[in-house]
Amino acid sequence: IHFKMLANNIRKFSVNAPKIAPGTLSIVEAGLKYVGGGILAPFALLGYGWLNVPLNHCAVVQRFGKFESLKQEGLHYILPLGANYNKIFMGSLSYKLDKSQITDLNGNPLIVSAIVNYQIEHPEEFISKIKGANNYIFNQAESSIKKTVSKYPYESDDGIGLKSENDQIVNEMKSDLQIRLDGTGIKVN
Secondary structure, eight states: OEEEOOOOOOOOOOOOOOSSOOOOOOHHHHHIIIIIHHHHGGGGGGTTTEEEEOTTEEEEEEETTEEEEEEOSEEEEOOOTTEEEEEEEOSOEEEEEEEEEEEOTTSOEEEEEEEEEEEESOHHHHHHHHTTOHHHHHHHHHHHHHHHHTTSOSSOTTSOOTTTTOHHHHHHHHHHHHHHHTTTTEEEO
16 A cells, blocks of 8 residues: 655745744843854955855754744855854655555554655744754654554445545545644645
8 A cells, every 4th residue: 555645846935934033142142143243254255154045945043052033045144153054945845654564443464655745834943843853754754654544444345445545544644744743844735
């Protein structure tokens, strides 16, 4: 059995307004940012502190471990002292879950795999909540599929069975996975 979660992959790139408010720096951190950044500013001519964000990406800028801002595609200068950034792809992503053995409602062993399509809608949540760990997404997807498959028989006389790849089952998997990923900035397509 092969379940597919398909989505419309056409999406115009844009970064939504951040869901997380920028963190407030302490007086010491702010002093380091501006005084240290001012001292290091001449090194900007050598390329220090410049951030190039490629097409269809955005960068989550953190300073001293606190969310500071989102930078869209293009060339940006950030004061480098205490700054850290992660570049996030904002397009559609997909992951193929490996085949795994799951028992259906009747106790029959089945070999199941799936393709999960998702995209990162709020990169600041993705970085701050799950530290950008894609393993989290894959573990939740595998758990969701195991839970859903075990609720249905392989074949059924009333029409709701895994063999027919009913849309109801696929939608249930998608909604269960989305519930598991709420608050992480990820949208399942």
